[in-house]
Amino acid sequence: MPIERVIGGVIYEFPDGTSEATIRRFEAQKTGSASAPAAAPAAPARPRPAPFSTGAGSQFLQGLTFGFSDEAIAGLRSAFGQGNYEDLVKAEREALRKYGEEHPVIGTAAEITGALAPAIATGGASLIPGLGRTLASTVGPRAAQLLLGTQPTVGRMAGTGAVAGGTTAIGTTEKPASEWGGEAFRGAVAGGATAGSLGLAGKYIAAPAFAKVKQAMGFGDSNKAADIAIARALEKDGLTPDQAAARLLAVQRGEMTIADLGENTAALLRRASAAPGEARRTAKGELAARGAERIPRVSDDLRTLMSGSKDFYTDIQDLIKKRSTEANALYDAAYSAAPTFSAQSAPDIAKLRNLPSFQQAMRAGQRRMEDLGLDLADPKNTLRGLHETKIALDDMINTAMRAGETNQAATLISMKNRLLKDMENASPEYRIARQTFAGDMEMQTAMEQGQRVIQLPELEMRKAIDRFKNSPSEYDAFRAGIAQSMLERLRAAGPAADPAQAIFPRGTEDKLRRAFRDDDAFDAFKTRLAEERAMLQTEKAGFRRTPLDTDLDADGSGVGAATNLLAGRPFMAGMEALRSNFPNVVGMPPRIAAPTVEKLLTPAAQTDRVLGGIMQSLKQQEQELLQATGVTGAGAALAGGLAGTRPIKQQYPEESVQQPGIPPMPPGASPLGSMQ
Numbered sequence: 001m002p003i004e005r006v007i008g009g010v011i012y013e014f015p016d017g018t019s020e021a022t023i024r025r026f027e028a029q030k031t032g033s034a035s036a037p038a039a040a041p042a043a044p045a046r047p048r049p050a051p052f053s054t055g056a057g058s059q060f061l062q063g064l065t066f067g068f069s070d071e072a073i074a075g076l077r078s079a080f081g082q083g084n085y086e087d088l089v090k091a092e093r094e095a096l097r098k099y100g101e102e103h104p105v106i107g108t109a110a111e112i113t114g115a116l117a118p119a120i121a122t123g124g125a126s127l128i129p130g131l132g133r134t135l136a137s138t139v140g141p142r143a144a145q146l147l148l149g150t151q152p153t154v155g156r157m158a159g160t161g162a163v164a165g166g167t168t169a170i171g172t173t174e175k176p177a178s179e180w181g182g183e184a185f186r187g188a189v190a191g192g193a194t195a196g197s198l199g200l201a202g203k204y205i206a207a208p209a210f211a212k213v214k215q216a217m218g219f220g221d222s223n224k225a226a227d228i229a230i231a232r233a234l235e236k237d238g239l240t241p242d243q244a245a246a247r248l249l250a251v252q253r254g255e256m257t258i259a260d261l262g263e264n265t266a267a268l269l270r271r272a273s274a275a276p277g278e279a280r281r282t283a284k285g286e287l288a289a290r291g292a293e294r295i296p297r298v299s300d301d302l303r304t305l306m307s308g309s310k311d312f313y314t315d316i317q318d319l320i321k322k323r324s325t326e327a328n329a330l331y332d333a334a335y336s337a338a339p340t341f342s343a344q345s346a347p348d349i350a351k352l353r354n355l356p357s358f359q360q361a362m363r364a365g366q367r368r369m370e371d372l373g374l375d376l377a378d379p380k381n382t383l384r385g386l387h388e389t390k391i392a393l394d395d396m397i398n399t400a401m402r403a404g405e406t407n408q409a410a411t412l413i414s415m416k417n418r419l420l421k422d423m424e425n426a427s428p429e430y431r432i433a434r435q436t437f438a439g440d441m442e443m444q445t446a447m448e449q450g451q452r453v454i455q456l457p458e459l460e461m462r463k464a465i466d467r468f469k470n471s472p473s474e475y476d477a478f479r480a481g482i483a484q485s486m487l488e489r490l491r492a493a494g495p496a497a498d499p500a501q502a503i504f505p506r507g508t509e510d511k512l513r514r515a516f517r518d519d520d521a522f523d524a525f526k527t528r529l530a531e532e533r534a535m536l537q538t539e540k541a542g543f544r545r546t547p548l549d550t551d552l553d554a555d556g557s558g559v560g561a562a563t564n565l566l567a568g569r570p571f572m573a574g575m576e577a578l579r580s581n582f583p584n585v586v587g588m589p590p591r592i593a594a595p596t597v598e599k600l601l602t603p604a605a606q607t608d609r610v611l612g613g614i615m616q617s618l619k620q621q622e623q624e625l626l627q628a629t630g631v632t633g634a635g636a637a638l639a640g641g642l643a644g645t646r647p648i649k650q651q652y653p654e655e656s657v658q659q660p661g662i663p664p665m666p667p668g669a670s671p672l673g674s675m676q
Helices: 020-031 056-064 069-079 085-102 104-122 131-138 141-148 154-172 177-216 222-236 241-250 263-272 278-292 294-305 316-336 347-352 356-371 379-402 406-426 428-436 440-451 458-468 472-493 499-503 509-513 519-542 559-566 570-586 590-600 604-644
Strands: 003-007 010-014 670-674
Touching: 003 020, 010 020, 056 069, 056 085, 056 104, 069 085, 085 104, 104 604, 154 177, 154 604, 177 604, 222 241, 222 263, 222 590, 222 604, 241 604, 263 278, 263 519, 263 590, 278 294, 278 519, 278 590, 294 472, 294 499, 294 519, 316 379, 316 428, 347 406, 356 379, 356 406, 379 406, 379 440, 406 428, 440 458, 440 472, 458 472, 458 509, 472 499, 499 519, 509 519, 590 604
Parallel strands: none
Antiparallel strands: 003 010, 010 670
């Protein structure tokens, strides 16, 4: 409470704690009395204690302890019996005040250095010892990580500044403990606002500007920058580098790349290849080459997955050539060990000899034997003659089918099957040779049936499979025809079509599944087509055309803008300049774009090195973030502490009133009005 005195009919207020001697001297000045009434003898004043610490060291300790050094020193000295605590605190504070007034630069620097020391050592964590563990146990680990995580954020800077401001406000205030709550609140608000404002300016103004300048001047590791950009794109696609590696390891073919893993990796490729230059040329060349190999890749997949045979061919001519070469020796062995045929050993052949169409086939077979110089009268050539008759029947079946004479074709097929039954029963060697190679026309017919499988009803397809499944060569030819049909549909759809939709028209998937050796093979083929679809989407994303994104492979030279300007078309000149430079604005710096494209388009089989480098770059970034957290915490603590500090008041106000002469009005004294 202020001290009130009536002097010369006027009420004066003096600050709480003003000594009686000072008030009397002031009263003598106002009344002009040379000799004031003698006061009662005052008790002998206690001797003023000397401060323990003076100079820059005391300022350093004040900053180091967030303003608590004066109280701490006074408490220790009082405990050791060196004086009264209040007197000792006043002595320490007065020493701090005087040194600060006499040496403002050195004093301020020493105090700031002291405040920075613990913050630099712990990234601001010294302000809140044990708070992380307390938060984790009370609000949960995720909330604790949000508030006290390793990444420097504006919110964490504001929080650190608020804690520092509130702590320093309590440490530097001279008010009684009953008012510390208000002091702490005001200090926390000031500290949090100051540190948060500095954080906002640093994050959204200073840091982006520094990054732009650094990129423009060519500083920094371009490979590391590419790694971080890819890691961020993978994160947006929901993948870590380890998960990306596992997904690429699971692909069935090695042409897929990191760019094919998601929308954001494909978008990053587009951004890196947007501007003219090496990165764009590399991306376009690799994507174009990959797209050109799509049909051969699908053909290879069909060859691998449709048949269990290693000799399966999607091209019927290759298949016929391969089968014929392998079967020649088997047929020669069968002809050398030809059996003798009779009505008892070959009853169906004996009956067929009387049928007109079969007789026609026998005459064609006889002519083929004569052309080959073989004597049909020799019993050893009977098997070969029957084989030539079978080939003639194949020709007749094909002719009937092409003419649409399905009934006649069915009759001829029945004749051929009865003939083959007796031939294979009589000669096991011939049966083995025929399974290897049924004959050119039979395989051609089977292949043509396969090519028409999309139009065939499912029931007809089942019948065809039943007819061919006992002859491996015909069955392979049938499936080769199906494969040919799939590939032709893919070619007809064009390079920009979804391969799965092109190969599997609506309602045909279940039917075409039967052409594969089993369900697992069919599912594997569908997976491969899904991979091709992802690769196609990457190719489209890399070079999408828009009004401001024309083909930039020739590089933007600005010639179009200059031409329009000279022709008096300033608006068109401006649009042309914008068009030619737009990719440079939205794209990447060339030194970062080149390694980004290279890493994104590394084939799956070689991505271990790339993803390993990305993970190493992420570890380095984590270390940098930890270091940045320390610096940020130190800065936030310093800003908050400075904002929350309370200036030290004069501890001995009576010294401001001069003993000789006319003393000035004590600080804080003010007249309240006249008593008259």
